[in-house]
Amino acid sequence: MASLATENGNQSDDYSWYIEEPLGPEDGQTDGVNPSCQPSAPPALHHVCLASLSLLALLLLALLVRRRRLWPRCGHRRPGLPSPVDFLAGDQSWTVPTAIFVVLFSNLCLLLPDEDPLPFLSTLTKAPSSDGETETSRGPWKLLALLYYPALYYPVAACATAGHRTAYLLGTVLSWAHFGVQVWQRAECPQDPQIYKYYSLLASLPLFLGLGFLSLWYPVQLVQSIRYQTGGGSQGLQTSYSENYLRTLLCPKKPDCSSHSTSKHSLLSRAWACSQHSIYTPQPGFRLPLKLVISATLTGAATYQVALLLMVSVVPTMQKVRAGITTDVSYLLAGFGIVLSEDRQEVVKLVKHHLWAVEACYISALVLSCSLTFLLLLRSLGTHRANLQALHRGASLDLGPPLESTLPSRQAIVCWMSFSAYQTAFSCLGLLVQQVIFFLGTTALAFLVFVPLLHGRNLLLLRCLESTWPFWLMLALVVLLKNVAANWVFLDTHHGCPELTNRRMLSIATFLLFPINMLVGAVVAIWRVLLSSLYNTVHLGQMDLSLLPQRAASLDPGYHTYRNFLRIEASQSHPAVIAFCALLLHAPSPQPQPLLAPQDSLGLAAAEEGMQLLQTKDLMAKGAGPKGSQSRARWGLAYTLLHNPNLQAFRKAALTGAKANGTQP
Structure with a gap:
């Protein structure tokens, strides 16, 4: 019994590290993190102030946007909500909407590990029962927070689209308030015990960049609106991008004579073209x-x-x-x-x-x-x-x-x-x-491969190859034999035209190599699965190509979404159509011509007036006469209207399948 007790004592000493010791007050904390960080102002107070300020700014913006701009006969002098982003506007700056979406996405990323998704409702999220029920009670509040943050940043985005001095002033106040609150919170409590002590600070960097840009952009716009006496509202139809698009499309390109000067320059141009x-x-x-x-x-x-x-x-x-x-x-x-x-x-x-x-x-x-x-x-x-x-x-x-x-x-x-x-x-x-x-x-x-070769032990792969090298050698020799025979025995070239020859030997070789070809096919099948998995893994984040074959491309939800997205963009924001409509609105009324029908004379005259506005100033100095200018204008108008997606549905069915080169099927 004494020997058994001694043996048990030795075993307990040897395996004492298996026993889980109770954690002390310092062991349960993350190194270098002070979980008892108490900010001077609670997060609930910050959110209440920001939400109230955003609601007040939204009401003021609603007073600036009149419904009579959209429906003159309905709701006269009644307020309406401003649009946060005009996605289909061709000339709108992309900086402010991009910054808003980055700020919104960063807040949603910080929401995942947060215990209080809605700090001003923290008393409701904390259940008095067990921890499991507490986590369950936070789930609906996190879902509600997915709607709270877009509503919180809605006025910040809407101030940019209103195009008014008051809107710029409100945007300045809101952006400064949001940026100041975020900097204040991170400066007081830079470390977080969840996930990693500096995760909250590092994850907030895109948030700081977006809010910092907005806090600088709105004051600049406010100063410019006061200095140049602008900001009376957004313009009805912006066409600078559309006109530039048509100028680039219709004006002939200058030949690049310097590309053939030296071979070095041609190599650089080819490399640039490939890139x-x-x-x-x-x-x-x-x-x-x-x-x-x-x-x-x-x-x-x-x-x-x-x-x-x-x-x-x-x-x-x-x-x-x-x-x-x-x-x-x-x-x-x-x-x-x-x-x-x-x-x-x-x-x-x-x-x-x-x-x-x-x-x-x-x-x-x-x-x-x-x-x-x-x-x-x-x-x-x-x-x-x-x-x-x-x-x-x-x-x-x-x-x-x-x-x-x-x-x-x-x-x-x-x-x-x-x-x-x-x-x-x-x-x-x-x-x-x-x-x-x-x-x-x-x-x-x-x-x-690398670690076994470095230490000279556990060479499992090399041992496996050592035991199966006859199999791999046979497969390699068979594949090499088939390629050599196909090139030198079964293929003959006469007068530059390849022909199949020795058909009897081809049939014999195919019959004899059938079992070995099955083994090669099994290896190729495994490689096919690995290659397709790797390809789909790499391109999983892309929506401009389908991960399914072309026949089943419509079953890919991401690719289906991309196709319909292009469909809306091409039909609703076509730059040539927008430029053509703007030129018709700004062009003077044409004089009717007796030799043409009324609608034809109206279209041709408007087209000539519009396309003349798109011509460059030095067009006459290059030797282009008025007839050539009118011909190009009429051809450009006809080509634009022929391929307009909005008008294809009203033409004959034979014209709906127009190809890129203008040929019909």
């Missing part, structure tokens, strides 16, 4: 729609937020685990039948080195995922521009099954409303999936 096909570069005379710019900016912000969350939730924990490894880890590995070495100190070094390799693989996978996301974003912007330009020309795109109609529909409007939100969600999910796949791939590569 333009793969990476988006600004093009004169064309501007991306506002929704696409907002979606691209939100994709960058989402990449930053997801990468930050993945980084701070894993890497600091792995560093703490690596720093806290002792010699007791050898007993844990021995319990699983893993003996790295007889020396405990060597085991500690090996385990720390392996954990460092895992951390390096994780960071490398995260960097690779973020880099691919940004590169694909730049490439997708070029694809968006090419698709929009083709739709403006009236061309039919290879976007899966053809659309039944180019007119707006209920489904197209719903897809247009959801495009930016879908793009942001797809980017977040795509980055998460890429991180998991790339981390597993880099970890397998590191621990199957």
